[in-house]
Amino acid sequence: MDPQTATLTRAPDDSGAPAHARDFGVQDRVVVITGGGQGIGRELSRQFAAAGAIVAIADLNLAAARSVEGEIVAAGGRGLALQVDVADKASVDAMAQAILDAYGRIDVLVNNAAIFATLNKRPFDQIPLGEWEQVMRVNITGVFLTSCAVVPAMRQAGWGRIINISSDAVNKGVPNYLHYVTSKSALIGMTNSMARELGPHGITVNCIRPGGVATEVERTHNPTEEIRASLLTQQCLPRGQMPEDLVGIVMFFATPAAGFITGQTIAADGGMTHNH
Numbered sequence: 001m002d003p004q005t006a007t008l009t010r011a012p013d014d015s016g017a018p019a020h021a022r023d024f025g026v027q028d029r030v031v032v033i034t035g036g037g038q039g040i041g042r043e044l045s046r047q048f049a050a051a052g053a054i055v056a057i058a059d060l061n062l063a064a065a066r067s068v069e070g071e072i073v074a075a076g077g078r079g080l081a082l083q084v085d086v087a088d089k090a091s092v093d094a095m096a097q098a099i100l101d102a103y104g105r106i107d108v109l110v111n112n113a114a115i116f117a118t119l120n121k122r123p124f125d126q127i128p129l130g131e132w133e134q135v136m137r138v139n140i141t142g143v144f145l146t147s148c149a150v151v152p153a154m155r156q157a158g159w160g161r162i163i164n165i166s167s168d169a170v171n172k173g174v175p176n177y178l179h180y181v182t183s184k185s186a187l188i189g190m191t192n193s194m195a196r197e198l199g200p201h202g203i204t205v206n207c208i209r210p211g212g213v214a215t216e217v218e219r220t221h222n223p224t225e226e227i228r229a230s231l232l233t234q235q236c237l238p239r240g241q242m243p244e245d246l247v248g249i250v251m252f253f254a255t256p257a258a259g260f261i262t263g264q265t266i267a268a269d270g271g272m273t274h275n276h
């Protein structure tokens with residue numbers, strides 16, 4: 001049966017609404033979080049696990065992924081640390097296979113890994129070509145490769161969720177950051193087009209644009225206190241953004257309740273930017 005129809009014809013609950021409409025859960029979902037070893041990915045991994053999901057923490061930095069796995073297991077959750085280079089097809093395919101071997105399913109992919117904290121800001125005409133190409137390779141091609149690797153299992157299940165992490169830098173047009181902003185812009189187009197191809201298979205694809213999120217990680221391009229204070233005045237909610245501010249929207253997109261929302265990009269940035 002068509003996966004969408006199957007969901008819609010599920011027996012109504014007491015409220016008269018189909019059960020999926022009020023299912024905000026991720027319990028027992030197999031969730032892959034790329035770049036899950038630190039920063040935003042670490043917080044997403046911990047919170048998905050706390051909500052009952054089985055989390056594959058997939059990161060280039062295996063020690064960091066293992067540390068997050070340790071945090072999850074110590075808290076009574078289920079996590080699996082995996083080393084992956086999202087820019088390398090063989091590595092990504094091996095990651096997907098390892099998850100399928102372990103759990104038999106991949107329900108949710110959060111495309112969070114990127115070259116970000118280590119990136120230097122500089123005028124665009126001074127970005128070395130190699131650095132430009134590396135950012136495109138990881139931040140764009142990485143999302144393509146991971147999506148290609150998980151989609152066969154999602155298609156077979158007739159259910160899946162892909163959630164891409166872009167940036168509000170796209171809408172702000174941040175200077176001296178052209179490779180990063182360009183790469184994060186691409187994710188919005190990829191989200192729109194992939195959503196159209198995958199909708200008939202019961203798979204949604206959505207995108208989130210975080211603002212400047214303070215994480216436990218030191219960055220090469222941290223803003224000065226003065227710039228930070230001035231940025232806060234541009235937000236509707238004038239306080240600093242934390243990784244946990246992204247948990248609600250990412251988790252929502254992963255739930256059955258969000259099943260009729262796809263091809264959307266939403267800013268979670270305290271109202272710094274708006275969609276037009």
Ligand SMILES: NC(=O)c1ccc[n+]([C@@H]2O[C@H](COP(=O)([O-])OP(=O)(O)OC[C@H]3O[C@@H](n4cnc5c(N)ncnc54)[C@H](O)[C@@H]3O)[C@@H](O)[C@H]2O)c1
Binds near residue numbers: 037060117168
């Ligand atoms: N922190 C922010 O202010 C902010 C704002 C907007 C968007 N974002 C986006 O959110 C995501 C997470 O941000 P963050 O601050 O946690 O970033 P971060 O740089 O601290 O962490 C990125 C993670 O990705 C991993 N990674 C890098 N290259 C990889 C590769 N080739 N294969 C697998 N893993 C790889 C790193 O090891 C690291 O664990 C990124 O996509 C970033 O662009 C962050």
